[in-house]
Amino acid sequence: MPVCGGDFVVEKDSVRDIAMTNIVSRLDKEGTFTEVVYEILQETQKYLEATCAALMQINSSQTKIGTVIACNSAGNSNYVPPEVRLEGMQGVLFTEETTVYQKSEADRVQSELLEQLDVSCIVTVPIVINDMIAMYFVIFEQNEEHAYDDRKLQFIQDTARIIQSIAQKKIINNSLLSSYELLREILSNIGSGIIVCSQENGNVLFENDIAQNADEVRRTMKECIQDFFDKGCPMEDIRPVENYDAQSGLWFEVRFAPLNWLDGSPVIICTAVDITQKKKNQQKIEYQAHNDFLTGLYNRMKCESDLRKVIKNAVKDGTTGAVMFIDLDNFKHINDGLGHQYGDVLLQQVAAGIQGIAGLRGHCYRMGGDEFVIIIEPQLYDQLDRLVRIISDMFNRSWYLMGTEYYCTMSMGIVTFPEYGDSVADLIKKADIAMYEAKKGGKNRVARYNEGINSASGRRLDMEKNMRDATVDGYKEFEVYYQPIIDVQDGVECAGAEALIRWNSDKMGFISPTDFIPLAEYLGLITPIGNHVLYEACKACKW
Secondary structure (H helix, E strand, O other): OOOOHHHHHHHHHHHHHHHHHHHHHHHHOOOOHHHHHHHHHHHHHHHHOOOEEEEEEEOOOOOEEEEEEEEEOHHHOOOOOOOEEOOOOEOOOEOOOOEEEEHHHOOHHHHHHHHHHOOOEEEEEEEEEOOEEEEEEEEEEOOOOOOOOHHHHHHHHHHHHHHHHHHHHHOHHHOHHHHHHHHHHHHHOOOOEEEEEEOOOOOEEEEOHHHHHOHHHHHHHHHHHHHHHHOOOOHHHOOOEEEEEOOOOEEEEEEEEEEEOOOOOEEEEEEEEEOHHHHHHHHHHHHHHHEOOOOOOEOHHHHHHHHHHHHHHHHHHOOOEEEEEEEEOOHHHHHHHHOHHHHHHHHHHHHHHHHOOOOOOOOEEEEEOOEEEEEEOHHHHHHHHHHHHHHHHHHOOOEEEOOEEEOOOEEEEEEEEOOOOOOHHHHHHHHHHHHHHHHHOOOOOEEEOOHHHHHHHHHHHHHHHHHHHHHHOOOOOEEEEEEEEEEOOOOEEEEEEEEEEEEEEOOOEEEOHHHHHHHHHHHOOHHHHHHHHHHHHHHHHHO
16 A cells, blocks of 8 residues: 555556556557547546546538547446537637636636536547647546646547547548548539438538538438437338428438448438429329319329229228219200310319319319219218209309300219219219219209119110210111102102111110110211211112
């Protein structure tokens, strides 16, 4: 046991020498800069019995200084070196010389600074690389009984020089700073925001010019980085994130990727690319794919997609919805009599009218031609009768077309689901059947689908399909019969003949003219069928 002060100093020197020997031995140690320096900080903190030993670095914008590596004492494991704004600090705390502030000797300004940092003493030593201050070696002390005399300060300065030597050795091409500056120059000229964060604590190690100066990019990246670290840095499932900045109206694609920084430490690189034009192009393509170009309403494809979802939810929840099928009455007369530009204006006014009804916006579709479909979702089903009345009243008023008033009514068919089916195609077909029943009843009417009208209307739909097929196939199924005309006064047995059209369908057999002639008129096929009869009659006369 020491018996005098001299012996006590010798013993302390021995402890100091052992600590410094351990620190010096790290000069040739393999490993990343972070790993090696952390071991040095451990030795330093242990010898000084300090609250925290840390290596801090000024950010690229020279606005604040943050921790790169830190080692706390066992009793102060919760102490985190704060990020310090450099405004007013340069030349005061982080200077070109070793700086020591101790509470017992501090003036008012220094005391306020120590209180802000939650310490009783702080020591900062600059680490110079290539004639520039690259980092600071900092000791944080909360225990007021720990004083830092010249011997301890010399130890801290010696340790800083060793860290400086290790940093110099670890630099690629012997210059970490020049590599960093070169990298910053390259990344600052890339047209996207880039931020590099420490994987360990999320501290920002680098920001390029766009990430620093473009407010919308900075807001987006900070928000996404915060969310990424809040989730615990899920490295195994890093996916691009599309983020919308409401203030600027811009879209950004934000990506995260792990890599090793210049000093070998693991970092996360976050990039943000402006994809606003890409989103606009996508929205334009989606609009063109799902919307009718003339009216702006959703089209048939969108109708089938939406109806499929609504039916699925109705079946799952045990609720009821409906499909309205609307067809304009005598729309062909407007196109033929006034011109297609009038017909287009009418279709646009009809679309605006039905979509302007409360509750129907986003649920109206143009199926093609003058046919419209409205999906009544279950939450609106109890208002079905009210909606039918509003739509009927709208069509009973005149339409103002290019300076002139015209009247055009509609026929509507309604089918409910899932009562009458849970298939999209089946429900649209049944709504169409109900609509045809409304037209057969005199037009400008509304008819609801039921099983009673299914068979007759189903036959009508089959007849319509087969008639269209027959007219495309050269009218082979249409046969011409001749009714003789007898002149009884002159005694001529046959003075002429009346040409009569009959339809002998391959699939449906002979069909009465009273059935197919009105259908041909409705489908606009009566004229080409009449031309066929005339042609066949002329051929017969020639022979």
